[in-house]
Amino acid sequence: MMFGLSVFVFVGILNTVDTAATLTVDRKVQELYQYKVGSMELFKFKCTPAPGCIVSITNKQPSTPCSACFQVYTCPGVTLGEYCLNYYSGQGALNPRVAPRYVLTVQAIETATNEAANVLVEVRITPNSPPYFDYGQMSTTITIANAKTKKAGEPLGEITAIDDEKDTLTYTMTTVPNIEGIEIDQYSGYLRATKDLKSVCYSGFTGLVKVTDGKNTEAGPFLVNVELENANDPPYITNLNTEIFVRENENIDSNVYKLTAFDDGDVDNIVYTVSANPLSARSMFEIKNNNLKVKEALDYEGSLQVVTLIIQASDGFCESPSYTLRVRIADVNEPPVVLPTDQTIDSCEGNVTITPTWNVTDPEKNDSTIFHSIQSTNNGWFVINERTGVVTTTVDYDVDDVNKPKKSPNPAVLTVIVTDTQGLTGTATLSIRFSDCNDNAPYFTAASMEPIEVLDCLPPGPKGVLPAATDDDIDAPNNVVSYSGSGPGVEVLPSGDIVTTAAFTPGQVTRFPAYATDEGTRPGPLRSKNPIWVTIYGTKCLTTPAPTTTLTTTTTPRPTTSKNIAAFGGTKEDWAIGAIIVGVLLGLLCLFMLIKYGVPAMQRSYRKSRKPPARHARHTHPRNPGKA
Secondary structure, three states: OOEOOEOOOOOOOOOOOOOOOEEEEOOOEEEEEOOOOOEEEEEEEEEEOOOOEEEEEEEEEOOOOOHHHEEEEEOOOOOOOEEEEEEEOOOOOOOOOOOOEEEEEEEEEEOOOOEEEEEEEEEEEEOOOOOEOOOOOOEEEEEEOOHHHOOOOOEEEEOOOEOOOOOOOEEEEEEEOOOOOEEEOOOOOEEEEOOOHHHOOOOEEEEEEEEEOOOOOOEEEEEEEEEEOOOOOOOEEOOOOEEEEEEOOOOOOOEEEEOOEEOOOOHHHOEEEEEEEOHHHHHHEEEEOOEEEEOOOOOOOOOOOEEEEEEEEEOOOOEOOOEEEEEEEEOOOOOOEEEOOEEEEEEEOEOOEEOOOOEEEOOOOOOOEEEEEEEOOOOOOEEEOOOOOOEEEOOOEOOOOOOOOOOOOOOEEEEEEEEEOOOOEEEEEEEEEEEOOOOOOOEEOOOOOOOEEEEOOOOOOEEEEOOOEEOOOOOOOOOOEEEEOEEOOEEEOOOOEEEEOOOOOOOOEEEEEEEEEEOOOOOOOOEOOOOEEEEEEEEOOOOOOOOOOOOOOOOOOOOOOOHHHHHOOOOHHHHHHHHHHHHHHHHHHHHHHHHHHHHHHHHHHHHHHHOOOOOOOOOOEOOEOOOO
16 A cells, blocks of 8 residues: 555554553554444453453543544453453544544553553544556557447446455546447446447547546546547548539439449438528429439529538438538520410401410510411411410301301310520410301392282281291301281281281282391391392182181291201291192182183073074174174
């Protein structure tokens, strides 16, 4: 033990008392460890004469802090007259700084004579010494071979301290730099891995180790240089901290920059963390398989023309330093945009002008555009104003007449092309739905009609029907036709029936024009350009016809006619009405012929049958028999 940590004093007799009673001691000086726990025999006394000899401590110097720790008792199991001076812990604290020694006066009294004998003994308090590192120097080195193979809990090396009192020691360690994954076992001093060392990202560190026995100030720090051989190194990239240009028309998911990465593992397993300045640009790019990829449409004309990416690489355990990559968006001429991309406009047929709603923009702020052309299946039928986008037909676009331009199917679908000054184009689709407008007046299928004879003996009523009229418009109500016209005593009904409103006298003649009118709404009804002339004349009945039942004819309005209906002379109802009228006229004609020719013939035959046989032939005038 080092000199100064413990002090040994040779035993010497401090005082001898010449009494009738005698007291001897086995030693005069005894060392006592500061932190002794329990009891300890310090001195053994012999008192004579043994019978009637009593031993006790009469004085303790100093009296504190642990004078009560010392007591004298008869030694157990020994010869009569032997006494032991013992130390008992827990009666006070041994503190060598306050009381480095205790001097005790032990007295023996012979009870018969009451004579005493005294002996002085000394208890020297030995202080506790701190632990220490006995390496012969202030540092040591621990090398961990094949560091990446070490598993969590595996011992890596040992740091030992010495304690002369064999106290329980506690170790602590701080590291420079501050690391994770390796720590010191507080009881054994072993360095242990707290996780698999393949996940640590350093090749060495310095440990500052301290040790304590719990009684003294910590010893240390003791420097331990820890070196990891074949440790996991973080990946690194050699072509960052630079600037690149990316065209604004790069496709989404296209690779625009290849990162040159290195790692002691597979570089394809490197994971990248990317942030951006400004933050709003973070979603524009990503790094995948060591390639910088475009993730959103780029726009030089937008607010972001320069983006700074902050990139960090990781192998799953260790991260690289932060790198920067400045990305400049390069301007590329882009085609104009035409909106809406598809619109439909309704229009009347004919020579028309269409004014679509166009919104034409060019991403290049200083570029200009024109409406370049129109494409359709009927090129040449439409033209467009290059400045306004107004579309005009160059032909009479008539949906009624198959011999005129007609887009089939309707609507006409046009592709409008807009061109910028550099020749790039944008397109939109314009559909024009041409509807049937009332652009055709009805016309009569016959150039004229036969005069109508009316007998004066017949009552007013239907006397005939106008020739059918047709309308070349293909849709109702533009091709729905009605009729009109009138003269003295005659009227044309909307159905085309010719009706007398008064009796006709023989020789009375009425002549008037009749017209056909459609029911069109765009732009309005149209009347036939040329009328058909209706002529009605009255004739006399030869005899008064027998009373007849009045024939009531229900006139059905003429339905919508078309070119096909007109060609066959009307509907079934028209044929029925005509047949009735013709039957009545034929009956009247038969009656008229009977009266005019049949009755006179019967009268002549009757006169001849009553005439006597002539004696002489005589020529008579047929119209005046009284004359020869």
